Amino acid sequence: MEDKFIDIEGVEMVFHTKKGVFHALREIDLKVAKGEFITLIGHSGCGKSTLLNLIAGLLKPTDGVLLCANREIAGPSPERSVVFQNHSLLPWLTCYENIYLGVERVFGAAETKAQLKERTLAALALVGLTAAEAKRPHEISGGMKQRVGIARALAMEPKVLLMDEPFGALDALTRAHLQDELLKIVAATKSTVVMVTHDVDEAVLLSDRIVMMTNGPAATIGEIVEVQLERPRDRVALASDARYMEYRTAVLEFLYRKQAHPAKAA
Amino acid sequence: MNAMLKPDSAEPVVAALTPEAKPARRPRRPLAANSTARARAQVSATALKIIAPLMGAALLVLVWQIITVKNSSFPTPAATLEEAVKLFSDPFYRNSPNDQGIGWNLLASLQRVGVGFGLAALVGIPLGFLIGRVQFVSAMFSPIISLLKPVSPLAWLPIGLLVFKSANPAAIWSIFICSIWPMIINTAIGVQRVPQDYMNVARVLNLSEWKILTKILLPSALPFVLTGVRLSIGTAWLVIVAAEMLTGGVGIGFWVWDEWNNLNVPHIIIAIGAIGLVGLLLEQALVALARAFTYEQVSN
Numbered sequence: 001m002e003d004k005f006i007d008i009e010g011v012e013m014v015f016h017t018k019k020g021v022f023h024a025l026r027e028i029d030l031k032v033a034k035g036e037f038i039t040l041i042g043h044s045g046c047g048k049s050t051l052l053n054l055i056a057g058l059l060k061p062t063d064g065v066l067l068c069a070n071r072e073i074a075g076p077s078p079e080r081s082v083v084f085q086n087h088s089l090l091p092w093l094t095c096y097e098n099i100y101l102g103v104e105r106v107f108g109a110a111e112t113k114a115q116l117k118e119r120t121l122a123a124l125a126l127v128g129l130t131a132a133e134a135k136r137p138h139e140i141s142g143g144m145k146q147r148v149g150i151a152r153a154l155a156m157e158p159k160v161l162l163m164d165e166p167f168g169a170l171d172a173l174t175r176a177h178l179q180d181e182l183l184k185i186v187a188a189t190k191s192t193v194v195m196v197t198h199d200v201d202e203a204v205l206l207s208d209r210i211v212m213m214t215n216g217p218a219a220t221i222g223e224i225v226e227v228q229l230e231r232p233r234d235r236v237a238l239a240s241d242a243r244y245m246e247y248r249t250a251v252l253e254f255l256y257r258k259q260a261h262p263a264k265a266a
Numbered sequence: 267m268n269a270m271l272k273p274d275s276a277e278p279v280v281a282a283l284t285p286e287a288k289p290a291r292r293p294r295r296p297l298a299a300n301s302t303a304r305a306r307a308q309v310s311a312t313a314l315k316i317i318a319p320l321m322g323a324a325l326l327v328l329v330w331q332i333i334t335v336k337n338s339s340f341p342t343p344a345a346t347l348e349e350a351v352k353l354f355s356d357p358f359y360r361n362s363p364n365d366q367g368i369g370w371n372l373l374a375s376l377q378r379v380g381v382g383f384g385l386a387a388l389v390g391i392p393l394g395f396l397i398g399r400v401q402f403v404s405a406m407f408s409p410i411i412s413l414l415k416p417v418s419p420l421a422w423l424p425i426g427l428l429v430f431k432s433a434n435p436a437a438i439w440s441i442f443i444c445s446i447w448p449m450i451i452n453t454a455i456g457v458q459r460v461p462q463d464y465m466n467v468a469r470v471l472n473l474s475e476w477k478i479l480t481k482i483l484l485p486s487a488l489p490f491v492l493t494g495v496r497l498s499i500g501t502a503w504l505v506i507v508a509a510e511m512l513t514g515g516v517g518i519g520f521w522v523w524d525e526w527n528n529l530n531v532p533h534i535i536i537a538i539g540a541i542g543l544v545g546l547l548l549e550q551a552l553v554a555l556a557r558a559f560t561y562e563q564v565s566n
Contacts, residue, residue: 058466076469088463092485101481102471156471 004067005192006032006055006160011064013050023218024050028064030211030221032160037186037193039203041251042213042222043259048196049085049164051213055194056082056162069159078106081153083163087145089137089152096133099123099152106156123155124148126185143174150182154189161186163195167202176235179205187232200255204247205235212254222259225250341532349532350539364524366516368537372544374516378434378509379502382441386498390446391491394453395483404454411450419444419505423512433513440509445498452497456490457483492556499552503545 013025024047032038040048053059054066057076066073068080076082081102089098100120107116124130127147132140137148146166153161167175179202186193197203203210207227214222227247229238238244327343334342341349357369397404419440426436460483468478510519518541525533 056470058469076466076472078470078472080470082466082470084463084466086463088467090464090467090482090485093481101473101477105471105473105477 003033004031005034005036005069006030006194007067008055009065011054011061011066013047013054013059014062024216026218026220028220032192032194034192035190037206037208038195038211039207040194040196040211040213041198041200041203041255042219043215043255044198045216046213047216047219048213052162052164052194052196055160056080078102078156079158080160080162081156081158083146083149083153083161083166085164085166085168087137087149089145089148091137094134094136095124095129095140095148096120098137098148099155102152102156119155123151126154127151127181143170143178146170146178147181150185154185154191159192161191161193163193165196165198168198175202180235182206183231183233200248200251203251204244205233205238210247210251212251215259223254339531341535346532346535350536353533353536363516368518368521368540371516371518371521372540375506375510375518376544378438378517379441379499379506382438383445383498383502385438386442386445387449387495390449390494391453394450394491394494395457395479395487397450398454398457398487399483411447415447420508420512423509433515437506437509437513437517440505441502444505445502448497448501449491449494452490452494453487456487459490460486489556489560492552492559496549496552496556499548500545503541503548507541
């Protein structure tokens, strides 16, 4: 049971749009162990976000089954909290209130107001944003917004943390900083993480396994690279590590040789 | 959305219109010349903001003056101004029900607009939320709204008179009818346009319908609702004058009609100015309100 905490079997995804039928994903089979860090990588349009949304329950598969902890994923749930690509914080609420909204929903029935407050503050502290508690999203930087998004997701103590290109819109330095923070947080909380990315270094640095997807339409899982680098990982030390280079080359090889970028998506 | 509300988008146009710009010689210009150019641009900006409107007003007065030269029944600007000073020096007198100060008349009209508009907001905004949120309700009401929206609110006045058997509620009824459409429609659009990202957050957090309404739909749709409110108030203020001309009683519309019967043309012109001013103030107040409640949307 431990090695198939998330169990995806024979998932097909077909969208019926105005332009016609679009076959996004085919024959997706994937098992994720508890506490594992998985990244989904592939060219744009390969359906990696679709797969993440399926796990989140925001989409329903056309065919196949998705299980989480042996129960079918029937819809979105705070158990599988999502860190959205564009942070999706509510602009009329402060950072504290944005996080509290989720905390209240998950723990409100069982805990006192003081406990809920404590949880919210703990989540803010976890991402180092205690000082920004009373600020609204437009008053803080992009990196800080994304950290609040992560704090909101983590505060609900999810079984699975789903991240859709969480650092995609950030500059390289902020991104590196947040990756390091994420590594620490995940090590501390032992979260199961599924993350969509298009950054090869990010994938190798963070993942236990890198799931590489073929080009769409009808994309599927092409190869899976198991990253056997011991944790905690240090980005500077890894930069000259031969194994790191090997994993990196393997992913690049897949993306740019075997699945050369489709011209239309350029 | 913020950008749309900002009035200073006219600035670059000012620069383009100034004749000082000589592109051929510009590269050789020393730094000092640049600062004088900037000063000149500033002067032309003030010219556009202050001098141009004043010139427009002067032109209007001039045309008015020319008309009065040809037409002796039309009062001159000076005579009208004199009359206005007299009128506004005592706006709140009461001689008889049909002879009251212009202040009372304006207040009576504003009160009708307030009541009719308030009732319309009470019905229209919740209905707009329902229509925006529930597709079935939208399908139910959309054809009716499309059919009734283009009807002049004055056409509803006889129905009001029939039902309420009195002039005042009938006028309020017309205001209610004309104010309700923009509020329903804008609220519904606002609710339908709540970004999908926010709705995804609501789904992942598994928020209750009440929390979705208060924490997501309401704040997100508020700018649209306020646009509806602004359009409604504008229309209501247009309609009240016409409605009061038909119903009589105290009110600026009736006052205009009464002064026409007295052939007091200066008072009619003053009333037009006063109606315009009140309408402008209502509009400005609501624009300020809308700006205070507009949030930046999600972006990368």
